[in-house]
Amino acid sequence: MINIWSSFTGKKAGRAFVLPAVIILLLLTIFPFLFSLFLSFGKVSFLGGLQIHFAGLRNWLRLFNDERFYNALSNTVLIAVIAVAMEYVLGLGLVLLLNRGVKGSTFFRVLFFLPMMLTPIAVGYMWRMMFNPTRGPINHVLPLLGLPAAGWLTEPKIVLYSIILTDIWQWTPFMILILFAGLQSIPPALLEAAKVDGASGWRLFREIIFPLLIPASVAAILLRSIEVLKIVDKIYILTGGGPGIYSESMTLFGYNLGLRAFDLAYGATIAFSLFATVLVISIIFLLMTRRSQEISLE
Amino acid sequence: MKAVKNERFMKVTTYLLLIAWAVFVVFPLYWMLTTSFKSKLDVFLGPKYIPWVDFRPIVQWWIRIFTVEREEVIRPLINSIIVASISSLLAVLLGTMAAYGLTRFKFKFGFFRNHDILVWIVSQRMMPPIVIVLALFLMFKVVNLLDTRVGMILIYTAFNLPIAVWMMRNFLSQIPISIEEAAMVDGASRSQIFFRVVLPLTLPSLAATFLLCFIFAWNEFLFALILTFDKASTMPILIASQHFQRGPQWWDISVMSTVAIAPVVIIALSLQRYFVKGLIPISK
Numbered sequence: 001m002i003n004i005w006s007s008f009t010g011k012k013a014g015r016a017f018v019l020p021a022v023i024i025l026l027l028l029t030i031f032p033f034l035f036s037l038f039l040s041f042g043k044v045s046f047l048g049g050l051q052i053h054f055a056g057l058r059n060w061l062r063l064f065n066d067e068r069f070y071n072a073l074s075n076t077v078l079i080a081v082i083a084v085a086m087e088y089v090l091g092l093g094l095v096l097l098l099n100r101g102v103k104g105s106t107f108f109r110v111l112f113f114l115p116m117m118l119t120p121i122a123v124g125y126m127w128r129m130m131f132n133p134t135r136g137p138i139n140h141v142l143p144l145l146g147l148p149a150a151g152w153l154t155e156p157k158i159v160l161y162s163i164i165l166t167d168i169w170q171w172t173p174f175m176i177l178i179l180f181a182g183l184q185s186i187p188p189a190l191l192e193a194a195k196v197d198g199a200s201g202w203r204l205f206r207e208i209i210f211p212l213l214i215p216a217s218v219a220a221i222l223l224r225s226i227e228v229l230k231i232v233d234k235i236y237i238l239t240g241g242g243p244g245i246y247s248e249s250m251t252l253f254g255y256n257l258g259l260r261a262f263d264l265a266y267g268a269t270i271a272f273s274l275f276a277t278v279l280v281i282s283i284i285f286l287l288m289t290r291r292s293q294e295i296s297l298e
Numbered sequence: 299m300k301a302v303k304n305e306r307f308m309k310v311t312t313y314l315l316l317i318a319w320a321v322f323v324v325f326p327l328y329w330m331l332t333t334s335f336k337s338k339l340d341v342f343l344g345p346k347y348i349p350w351v352d353f354r355p356i357v358q359w360w361i362r363i364f365t366v367e368r369e370e371v372i373r374p375l376i377n378s379i380i381v382a383s384i385s386s387l388l389a390v391l392l393g394t395m396a397a398y399g400l401t402r403f404k405f406k407f408g409f410f411r412n413h414d415i416l417v418w419i420v421s422q423r424m425m426p427p428i429v430i431v432l433a434l435f436l437m438f439k440v441v442n443l444l445d446t447r448v449g450m451i452l453i454y455t456a457f458n459l460p461i462a463v464w465m466m467r468n469f470l471s472q473i474p475i476s477i478e479e480a481a482m483v484d485g486a487s488r489s490q491i492f493f494r495v496v497l498p499l500t501l502p503s504l505a506a507t508f509l510l511c512f513i514f515a516w517n518e519f520l521f522a523l524i525l526t527f528d529k530a531s532t533m534p535i536l537i538a539s540q541h542f543q544r545g546p547q548w549w550d551i552s553v554m555s556t557v558a559i560a561p562v563v564i565i566a567l568s569l570q571r572y573f574v575k576g577l578i579p580i581s582k
Contacts, residue, residue: 013488014403021396021419021459028456029422032433039433050440094319097312108316110570111323117566119517121534122555126326129333129548137329140345169326230426233519237538251428251520258432259524271429278426 039268052265059269069270071245072253073277079160079249080228080281083167088221090168091175092213095183096205098176109180116173124237127166128153131238153239156246163247166234171227175220182216183209218289222282229278250274334359334552341548359549363557371554373529374536378516378558381447381532385454386511390504392455393462394470398492400463401470402478416467423460427520435524445526453521458511465510469503470496509565516562533558 043055063069094112098105115123130136131152139149152162186209194208232251235241241248241256248256251274258267333341335355340346346353363371396419399405400412410418434453435444443449473496481495497504519534526535537554540547 014399014405017395017399017403017492018405018415021392021463022415024392024452024456025419025422025459028434028453029425029430032430032437033425035433035437036429039436044436050436090319094316097316100309100312102309102312102316106570108320110567111320113570114563114566115323117513117517117562119534119537119555119558119562121517121519121537122330122559123326125537125551125555126330128546129329129552130326135341135344137325137345137347169322226424230428232428233534236519236523237541251426254428254432255520255524258428259435264432264436267432268429271426271432274426275429278424282424 036268037272039265040272042265044264055265059266062266063269063273068245068248068253069273072248072250072270073273075160075246075248076229076231076250076274077277077281079164079167079231080225082161083164083171083228084221084224086164086168087172087175087224088217090172091179091220092217094172094176095179096209098180099183109176112176113173115170116177118170120170120233121237123166123170124234127162127169127234128238131162154243156243159239159243159247163231163235163238166238167228167231170234171224174224178216178220178223179213182213186212214289218286222285225281225285226278229274229281250277330552330555333548334556336549338549359553363550363553367550371536371557374531374533375557377447377450377530378533381450381454381530382512382515385451385515386458386508388451388455389458389462389511390466390508393459393507394466394497394500394504395492396459396463397466397470398496401467402475416463420460420464422456427457431521431524434521438525443525445528445530447530449525450522450530450532453525454515454518457518457521458514461514462507462511465507466500466503469500469507473499506569509569513562513565516558 039052040059041055041057043053043058045051045053098108098112102108130138133139133149133151133154136152138152142149150158153159190212191204191208194204199207230251231249232255235247235249235252239247241252245253250270254267254270254274257270258264332347332349332355335349335357336346336353337356337358340353349355400416403412405412405415438444438449443452477499478491478495481491486494517534518532519538522532522535523538526532533554537551537558540551540554
C-alpha cells in the first residue's frame, strides 16, 4: 500500500494516475477485442471443457457467402444513412428556430433533449404501442386524415422506416445538442457585422452560419453514424429483426448467430465485419469532409 | 407595414414548428404513461386518449407491481441501481485520475504521447459492443463472472471510462495550474494535491460526469443481455423479457418502463444547465 502511495509522489507520479484506467481498458476492451479477432479464425467447442481450434478462413468464407450477412449489412447501412441525414436536417432546423429569440426557448430545449436520455428498451416499447396495428394511435389517426393505415412493423417494405422514425425520435436531440453548442460559439459580433452589411435570412445562413457550423456538423454526423451502426436494442423490442429477417441489424445478426445459435466463432466474425464497416465508413466520411473543414478553418 | 406583417408571420411559424416538435416528443411518453393507468379492456378496445374523458384511469397495475410482482421487479431494480452507481463512481474516479495525469504530466512511450493516449482511450467508445461481448462471454465464463454484479460493474466501468476521461480532461484543463503550484510550494504531495485541491475544485464537473455515466450504465442493454441471465439481470433485461414471457401485457410493460425512465428523466432535468454550456465539447 505504501509503495502505491509513494508512486503518487515521485517522478513517476504521472503513470500512477493514468495506469489504472489503461489497465482496465487493456483487460476489458483490448484483450476481448483481440480474442474476438482470434475467435473469428477458430472454432469453439465446449465438449470436455472449453476448447478453441484453429479453423483458418472457414468463418470468413461462410460470412461472404451468407445472404443473411448482406441482408443485415444493407439494413444497417440503410438505417444509418437515412436516420442520420434526417436527424441532421431536423436538428439543424430546430436549432435555428430555437435561436430566433423565442420566449421559453430553455423550456423547449430541455424538452427536446429528453428523448436521448431514455432507456432504449422503454423507447422501443413506447413506439411499439404507437405502431400497434389495431390499438395504436398512429393507425387510428391516419384514416381520419384520409391516409391509409399500415402494418408498420409487419410489412417488409415499411419496417425499416418505422425503426428509422423511432431512431429520429430518440436521437435528433444529439444533433440539437452539438449544433446548439456550435451555434453558441459563433461570436455575436460577427453576425451583427454581417447584418449591418445587409446579409439576412437565407444569405446569412448560407454564407456565415452554415460554414461556421461545419466542424460541429462533421463531429455530430460522425459520432451519430458510429452509434447508429451499432443499433440493436430498439430493433430487438420493436420487431426482433422481423418480419423474417427484414429488419435484422448487424449487431442483432451477430447476437442471433453467436449466442442464440451458439456459434461464438461465427458471431465474432460477424461482429468484426461490423467493426470493419464502422471503420471504413468513418474514414470515408472524414476524407470526404476534410476539404470543407479546411475551408471553414480559413 | 409589410415588413412588420412578415415578421409576425415568421414568429408565428417559428412557434408552430417548435410546438409541433414538442408534441412529437411528448406524445409517445404520454401514451406510455396513460397506458399504465388503463384497464385491459381500455387497452384492447383501441386507442383511448384522455383520462376521465374516454377512459377511467385505474392504479391497479401500479399497485400490483409493488405487491404481487414485487419479487420479480425488486431484484433487477436493485441490480440496476448498484451496478450503475458503483461502475459510474469507479469510471469517474479512474477517469479523473487519468485525465489529471494526461493534463499535468508529459508522457512518451515510443511514438505514443499524451494526445495519442487520449485518442486511444476515447476511441474505445467507437468500438461496437458486439465485437467484445462475445469474447467477454467466454472470458467471464472461465473466471466465473457470468451473471454476477461484479462482472457487470467491471464491464460498465470500462464502457464508461472513455467518456469520463474525455469530459474530465476538458474540465481539468480549465483549472489554472498556479493553484496546484501554490500547494506544492507548501509541501503537498501529488496525491494530496489531487484529492484535497483538484477534486474539490471540480466537484460540479465530477457530479455531471457521474450522472452521464450513470445514465449510460442504467440504459445499457447488450452487455446485460449476453452477460447476465438471472441473478444479475438489470431493469432493461426485465422489461425486454416481459413480452416473451407472457405476451404483451402493455399495462405492466408501461409501468415498468415508466419506473425505468423516471430516474433518467430526473437526472436529465438536473443536468440541463450543463448541456447549455456544452457538456460534451466535441466540436472543439
